Amino acid sequence: xxxxxxxxxxxxxxxxxxxxxxxxxxxxxxxxxxxxxxxxxxxxxxxxxxxxxxxxxxxxxxxxxxxxxxxxxxxxxxxxxxxxxxxxxxxxxxxxxxxxxxxxxxxxxxxxxxxxxxxxxxxxxxxxxxxxxxxxxxxxxxxxxxxxxxxxxxxxxxxxxxxxxxxxxxxxxxxxxxxxxxxxxxxxxxxxxxxxxxxxxxxxxxxxxxxxxxxxxxxxxxxxxxxxxxxxxxxxxxxxxxxxxxxxxxxxxxxxxxxxxxxxxxxxxxxxxxxxxxxxxxxxxxxxxxxxxxxxxxxxxxxxxxxxxxxxxxxxxxxxxxxxxxxxxxxxxxxxxxxxxxxxxxxxxxxxxxxxxxxxxxxxxxxxxxxxxxxxxxxxxxxxxxxxxxxxxxxxxxxxxxxxxxxxxxxxxxxxxxxxxxxxxxxxxxxxxxxxxxxxxxxxxxxxxxxxxxxxxxxxxxxxxxxxxxxxxxxxxxxxxxxxxxxxxxxxxxxxxxxxxxxxx
Amino acid sequence: xxxxxxxxxxxxxxxxxxxxxxxxxxxxxxxxxxxxxxxxxxxxxxxxxxxxxxxxxxxxxxxxxxxxxxxxxxxxxxxxxxxxxxxxxxxxxxxxxxxxxxxxxxxxxxxxxxxxxxxxxxxxxxxxxxxxxxxxxxxxxxxxxxxxxxxxxxxxxxxxxxxxxxxxxxxxxxxxxxxxxxxxxxxxxxxxxxxxxxxxxxxxxxxxxxxxxxxxxxxxxxxxxxxxxxxxxxxxxxxxxxxxxxxxxxxxxxxxxxxxxxxxxxxxxxxxxxxxxxxxxxxxxxxxxxxxxxxxxxxxxxxxxxxxxxxxxxxxxxxxxxxxxxxxxxxxxxxxxxxxxxxxxxxxxxxxxxxxxxxxxxxxxxxxxxxx
Ligand code: SF4
Numbered sequence: 079x080x081x082x083x084x085x086x087x088x089x090x091x092x093x094x095x096x097x098x099x100x101x102x103x104x105x106x107x108x109x110x111x112x113x114x115x116x117x118x119x120x121x122x123x124x125x126x127x128x129x130x131x132x133x134x135x136x137x138x139x140x141x142x143x144x145x146x147x148x149x150x151x152x153x154x155x156x157x158x159x160x161x162x163x164x165x166x167x168x169x170x171x172x173x174x175x176x177x178x179x180x181x182x183x184x185x186x187x188x189x190x191x192x193x194x195x196x197x198x199x200x201x202x203x204x205x206x207x208x209x210x211x212x213x214x215x216x217x218x219x220x221x222x223x224x225x226x227x228x229x230x231x232x233x234x235x236x237x238x239x240x241x242x243x244x245x246x247x248x249x250x251x252x253x254x255x256x257x258x259x260x261x262x263x264x265x266x267x268x269x270x271x272x273x274x275x276x277x278x279x280x281x282x283x284x285x286x287x288x289x290x291x292x293x294x295x296x297x298x299x300x301x302x303x304x305x306x307x308x309x310x311x312x313x314x315x316x317x318x319x320x321x322x323x324x325x326x327x328x329x330x331x332x333x334x335x336x337x338x339x340x341x342x343x344x345x346x347x348x349x350x351x352x353x354x355x356x357x358x359x360x361x362x363x364x365x366x367x368x369x370x371x372x373x374x375x376x377x378x379x380x381x382x383x384x385x386x387x388x389x390x391x392x393x394x395x396x397x398x399x400x401x402x403x404x405x406x407x408x409x410x411x412x413x414x415x416x417x418x419x420x421x422x423x424x425x426x427x428x429x430x431x432x433x434x435x436x437x438x439x440x441x442x443x444x445x446x447x448x449x450x451x452x453x454x455x456x457x458x459x460x461x462x463x464x465x466x467x468x469x470x471x472x473x474x475x476x477x478x479x480x481x482x483x484x485x486x487x488x489x490x491x492x493x494x495x496x497x498x499x500x501x502x503x504x505x506x507x508x509x510x511x512x513x514x515x516x517x518x519x520x521x522x523x524x525x526x527x528x529x530x531x532x533x534x535x536x537x538x539x540x541x542x543x544x545x546x547x548x549x550x551x552x553x554x555x556x557x558x559x560x561x562x563x564x565x566x567x568x569x570x571x572x573x574x575x576x577x578x579x580x581x582x583x
Numbered sequence: 584x585x586x587x588x589x590x591x592x593x594x595x596x597x598x599x600x601x602x603x604x605x606x607x608x609x610x611x612x613x614x615x616x617x618x619x620x621x622x623x624x625x626x627x628x629x630x631x632x633x634x635x636x637x638x639x640x641x642x643x644x645x646x647x648x649x650x651x652x653x654x655x656x657x658x659x660x661x662x663x664x665x666x667x668x669x670x671x672x673x674x675x676x677x678x679x680x681x682x683x684x685x686x687x688x689x690x691x692x693x694x695x696x697x698x699x700x701x702x703x704x705x706x707x708x709x710x711x712x713x714x715x716x717x718x719x720x721x722x723x724x725x726x727x728x729x730x731x732x733x734x735x736x737x738x739x740x741x742x743x744x745x746x747x748x749x750x751x752x753x754x755x756x757x758x759x760x761x762x763x764x765x766x767x768x769x770x771x772x773x774x775x776x777x778x779x780x781x782x783x784x785x786x787x788x789x790x791x792x793x794x795x796x797x798x799x800x801x802x803x804x805x806x807x808x809x810x811x812x813x814x815x816x817x818x819x820x821x822x823x824x825x826x827x828x829x830x831x832x833x834x835x836x837x838x839x840x841x842x843x844x845x846x847x848x849x850x851x852x853x854x855x856x857x858x859x860x861x862x863x864x865x866x867x868x869x870x871x872x873x874x875x876x877x878x879x880x881x882x883x884x885x886x887x888x889x890x891x892x893x894x895x896x897x898x899x900x901x902x903x904x905x906x907x908x909x910x911x912x913x914x915x916x917x918x919x920x921x922x923x924x925x926x927x928x929x930x931x932x933x934x935x936x937x938x939x940x941x942x943x944x945x946x947x948x949x950x951x952x953x954x955x
Contacts, residue, residue: 081944084910085924087903088917088941101952121654123764123815213766214815268878268904300647315651399767429951437944476943 080434083264091266094289096281100262101430103366104423106250106376108196112166113138113356115200115349116207118308119146120315124210126155127310128345131162135357142345144325144338153226156215160233167195167236171387177377194251194376194383197240198360200275200306200352201256205244207308208252212237216396231396238397239386246413248375248420251383255359256306262366266291275355276303283362304348306355314348369427371547375420422547426490432541439480441543444471444512446534452526453515465525467516468500469534471542475508487514487542492532495519497542514542595847596631596738599868601857605632608740610781615883616735617780617836623846624872625884628856630738630843635885637858642866644892646885658762662745665760665810665819670725673758673810676821680808681751690725702741705730710792713755717798731788737842744785754804756823757785764812765820775809775824782807783829787837805830846872877901912937 086097110133119125125146130138139162143155170193179186199205216234218226244252260272265281272278276297281290288296297303300311310318321341328334401409425432425441435441448470457464473479481487485499501513521529534540597605612629619625628635639646665672670690694700696708709729716724733740744757759782763774786803793800806823813820854868869889876890876899884890894902898916901908907917913933914920922928923938924945930938 081910081940082948084907085941085944085948087907088921088924091898091903091917092921098952119653120651121657121762123766123812125815210766266903268902269906270878270881270904298647310651312649312651312654315653319652400769430948433944433947433951436947437940476946478943 081437082430082434086264087266090264090281090290094266094291095284096263096265096290098262099264099430100366100428102369102428103262103363104369104372104427105253105258105261105363106196106368106372106379107360107363108193108250111196111198111360112163113198113353113360114204114208115306115352115356116204116211116308117310117345117349118207119143120310120312122146124207124214126152126211128349129155129159130346130349130353131159133166135353135360138350138353140342140346140349142342144341145322149224153215153218153230156211156230156233157227160227160229163195163197163236164229164232167387169193170195170383174384177381190377190381190384191387192380194380195240196250197252198356199252199254200356201254201273203308204306205241205252205254208237208244209241212239212241213399217399232390235390235394235396242397243379243382246416248416248423249379249382250376251379255356258363259359262363265294267294274298275306275352275359279355279358283358303351306352307349310348314344317344369424371423371427375423419547419549422545422549425543425545426493426547429541432490432543435543435545436477436541439478440545441541442471442473442477442479442481442510442512443539443541444473444477444510446470446536446538446540447472447511449533449536451528451533467526467528467533469514469516471512471514471540472505473510473512477510479510479512481544485544487544488546489540489542491534491538491540492519493547495532512542595844596627599627599847599850599854599856600631600633601855601859603634603858606634607632608735608738608742610742610744610784613733613735613740613784613837614777614780614833616840617833618883619875619877619880620836620839621875622873623841624869624874624886624890626736626840626843627847627850627872628886630736631847631856633856634858638856638865638869639885639889641858642862642869642889644886644889646888648885654762661762661812661817661819662760664817666727672819673725676808676810676819677751680821680823681756689721690727692727693729694727702730706732706741710796713789713792714796714798717755717793717796717802731785731792733784733788733791735837736840737844742785742788744782753802755789755802756804757782757789757807758810759785759807760810760819762812764814765822766814768820768822770809770811778809779807779824779826779829780833782809782824783826783833786826786830787833875901878904910937910941914938 083099086099090097112131112133113135114129114131115138116129117127119127126141126143127146128140128142130140132139139158141155141158143151145151171191173192174189175192176187177190179188197208199208212234214234215226215230216238218224218231218234220226220228220231240252243249256273256275256278259278259282260269263282265272265278267277267281271294274297277294280293280297284290284293300313304314305311318341321337321344325334325337325341328337425435432441436443446469450468453465453467454463455466456462479502481499481502483499483502487497487499489495489497496517496519497514498517499512500515501511503511503513505511516533520532523529523532608629616622616625616629628638636646636648691712693705693709693712696704709726709731712724712726712729715721728743728745731742731744733742745760759778761774761778763771786805786807789803790800793803805827806825808821809824810819810821812818850868850871854871855864856868858865869886870893874886874890874893876887876894880887880890891902898918900911900914900917900920903917911917911920914923914930914937919928920938920941923930923934924941
């Protein structure tokens with residue numbers, strides 16, 4: 079939470095309408111996302127109960143488990159979900175494109191898919207559900223007692239892949255709608271209330287003749303807006319419990335089928351409102367322009383996707399029950415890098431996000447008042463001279479500049495150009511004059527004049543910040559060279575019979 | 584759950600509640616109380632043993648809590664499973680986790696004392712047994728549903744560790760049975776944290792029992808055994824969880840709770856929390872008790888939606904979450920904050936810094952939104 083979002087929240091609480099927090103969308107939103115609205119049976123660890131799933135807003139596929147206590151029925155659910163999701167994943171693999179990795183001698187050409195799957199769930203619990211369902215299914219055996227269909231463990235491995243990537247803020251393969259929306263809009267309610275999809279959307283997109291505040295309250299009534307899942311409404315559960323009991327006790331096949339259809343109808347009724355909200359959310363997000371770094375991040379997702387698909391074909395062992403120590407440490411380091419890079423990229427792509435850093439003094443904006451395009455300073459070699467132009471920025475009277483002389487900064491306007499603060503002068507009117515020395519970003523030229531556009535013009539308004547979206551990730555030793563103190567070289571995971579074993583009753 | 588509670592020494596709280604029997608304090612209620620120690624309203628309602636769900640309903644706010652029949656059935660089945668066959672599963676876990684031969688563990692059911700379920704009898708019997716075990720006359724003993732007491736906001740709360748205490752290696756352990764699963768050895772951290780807080784309540788009550796009996800407190804373990812289903816099965820899984828942090832926090836918070844009677848004494852003589860009385864009468868009495876609403880109330884307090892509307896009405900910044908509240912130090916209403924933003928009111932000296940920052944943020948928002 080920043081003071082800027084506090085102001086947005088305050089404003090929203092007055093107007094009764096959500097306030098934008100961004101000027102662009104920072105996540106890739108696929109043309110054809112796969113939407114999944116799941117429900118689970120209360121009291122159990124991931125007992126799938128029902129789902130609406132698919133890529134067509136008008137025609138969701140209804141999956142239900144009429145008796146979740148029945149193990150075979152649960153896995154039939156997984157099988158049907160696998161049929162949908164694996165077909166969607168395969169569809170993403172039809173076209174590939176070349177790309178290069180590494181530099182110099184290590185340069186290598188590879189292929190990646192032009193598309194990657196994108197899975198959208200209603201909320202954060204939806205992401206946990208994907209992880210749990212992945213765990214439930216990926217270790218199952220396809221032979222022997224309790225054998226499941228081939229597609230079930232494959233589904234599990236993919237779901238686990240989705241859930242693992244979902245922890246990375248720069249990945250868009252598995253996203254929760256409430257988080258997506260709350261990242262772009264501030265409502266006049268608390269963040270815990272924002273995790274309720276219907277009431278969050280009520281603020282962003284209130285029905286005609288109502289306001290967000292009122293509509294959000296109405297949306298809290300589970301009788302009108304069933305919870306977005308995966309947990310069900312306890313009152314609805316009473317109805318369901320009764321139906322399931324009747325289903326179990328039905329004396330013949332026909333009677334049972336009739337009750338079964340009623341169960342399907344009830345479950346569908348619980349999920350349909352959320353399904354519609356999901357697609358309304360997609361529409362609203364599509365109206366936002368995409369941030370400049372988004373395609374790059376999605377390209378990375380496509381690369382992870384292609385690599386995992388290849389791995390599954392070549393090896394196919396499921397993810398371990400738990401991350402082994404070295405791998406967990408590496409993952410954490412990667413995660414930290416991803417967070418820093420993502421935050422910087424967001425600020426570069428979005429002046430409203432950058433404003434948060436301006437407010438804390440980690441960035442400032444000013445107008446170019448002077449420039450010295452022919453400046454040379456002594457180089458490292460004795461007697462040498464290097465070209466280092468300067469520009470002077472004048473800030474407004476109420477701008478905070480908290481950066482010290484010597485600080486390296488960059489500007490989203492010319493991200494390839496390094497700048498260093500030479501001087502910060504407080505002017506009589508309270509504003510600041512900041513002198514910046516520039517290096518690089520002159521279209522490879524090493525002497526003046528600067529090619530047009532590469533050196534800021536007088537009168538240009540520029541923002542400089544310490545954030546750096548291209549900062550190199552911290553280096554970690556190879557897995558083989560990781561000290562034994564950290565658990566030593568990781569053993570690759572070997573599934574055991576015990577993994578596939580579950581006690582069922 | 585105990586069906587009765589000792590009458591408060593001062594009958595003020597009992598009079599407020601009216602003729603209905605009091606709702607007992609439970610560990611869950613106590614942890615919720617310490618989660619919002621500033622709330623006088625909740626303190627009085629709980630101390631008086633008022634049925635908060637019914638109360639909320641009477642004033643027009645049906646609480647959105649409730650247990651699913653599926654969840655209930657699952658919980659009962661799991662408890663039954665753990666205790667089945669003379670606690671075979673529990674004994675197995677105790678052996679695994681505490682590595683002691685407890686095959687011959689002796690079990691005493693404290694749900695009743697010779698057919699009598701009266702709380703004070705069960706409590707006395709629990710104390711007697713604890714003293715018996717603590718003095719070493721019986722080495723291995725499982726107590727099923729012992730009854731302990733704890734002083735909370737000036738009231739005596741009767742508590743039943745839904746499970747058992749056990750003496751192993753010279754130490755007593757509290758055992759809690761929960762039906763959320765531990766998947767690959769990891770359970771939902773929020774659920775574990777909540778359980779640990781409740782376990783701390785029981786351990787503290789156990790300390791009290793030891794103190795009264797003049798027994799050495801070193802015999803009480805600061806770890807409790809959490810029993811929950813393993814992976815996706817019904818098989819019990821157990822783990823010892825350290826409680827030192829929770830115990831310190833709980834002790835501190837309990838010591839800070841104001842006496843519920845003192846809070847109740849500030850109410851007018853005519854005040855009532857009797858759910859049988861008219862909504863107006865109850866409402867005005869509730870209003871007279873200071874609340875301290877935060878969004879987290881929605882997850883644990885039956886009165887939450889009532890208090891939320893009240894907080895909305897007086898534009899309390901805390902209703903929007905701690906982020907907003909922290910950004911408005913010294914400013915007690917979002918309306919005032921908006922007035923400062925609009926420049927229609929001037930902040931006082933204490934509020935000036937926060938107001939300036941808000942204005943700077945609002946200015947930047949205007950500028951940068953336009954820049955897009
Ligand atoms: S909901 Fe109301 S009564 Fe309950 S803890 Fe919060 S403020 Fe107190």
